[in-house]
Amino acid sequence: MPTNRTFTMIKPDAILDGFTGPxxxxxxEAGFKIVAMKKVHLSxxxxxxxxxxxxxxxxxxxxxxxMSSNPIIPMVLEKENAVEDxxxxxxxxxxxxxxEGTIRxxxxxxxxxxxxxxxxxxxxxxIEGAFFFTATELK
Ligand code: DGI
Numbered sequence: 001m002p003t004n005r006t007f008t009m010i011k012p013d014a015i016l017d018g019f020t021g022p023x024x025x026x027x028x029e030a031g032f033k034i035v036a037m038k039k040v041h042l043s044x045x046x047x048x049x050x051x052x053x054x055x056x057x058x059x060x061x062x063x064x065x066x067m068s069s070n071p072i073i074p075m076v077l078e079k080e081n082a083v084e085d086x087x088x089x090x091x092x093x094x095x096x097x098x099x100e101g102t103i104r105x106x107x108x109x110x111x112x113x114x115x116x117x118x119x120x121x122x123x124x125x126x127i128e129g130a131f132f133f134t135a136t137e138l139k
Contacts, residue, residue: 005035006082006119007128008090012070013113020073023103023116030089032077036133044068050131062112074132076125083125086118 010023028034042050047067054060079085091102095114098105108115119125129138 009117010073014115019107032079035076037075041071042068
């Protein structure tokens with residue numbers, strides 16, 4: 001995947017709360033183009049695979065259960081400096097600590113249900129994008 005791309009998922013809480021539209025609007029207004037997008041309901045096993053890097057952390061079970069509880073909307077986004085700029089746009093992991101106006105501050109419920117994912121490196125963006133989309137879908 002080119003380095004001007006990042007990977008994101010709108011998480012179950014934000015979809016259930018009716019924030020899909022406003023979140024996509026904020027992403028587009030920040031200058032990101034949507035390269036690929038779908039709605040999927042992960043199995044607990046697939047959520048476990050996606051978050052494998054966190055498997056030793058105490059919240060891993062809770063995280064996998066939550067991410068497979070209801071559908072999510074994975075997307076690949078394109079913009080110059082995508083990974084870093086998108087992390088700024090979504091804000092800190094804990095919405096209580098996220099800056100005013102960030103997606104997590106505006107739309108997240110809690111640390112465990114924090115509305116949106118954003119890849120933390122170009123390498124992980126490529127791995128995570130390939131988890132959900134084929135090479136053809138990412139052209
Ligand atoms: O890169 P981030 O999503 O900001 O944060 P991360 O990679 O450290 O953690 C991945 C996700 O795991 C995060 O978006 C929400 C969840 N998480 C992180 N820390 C905790 C947590 N969930 C619970 N329940 N408790 C935590 O301490």
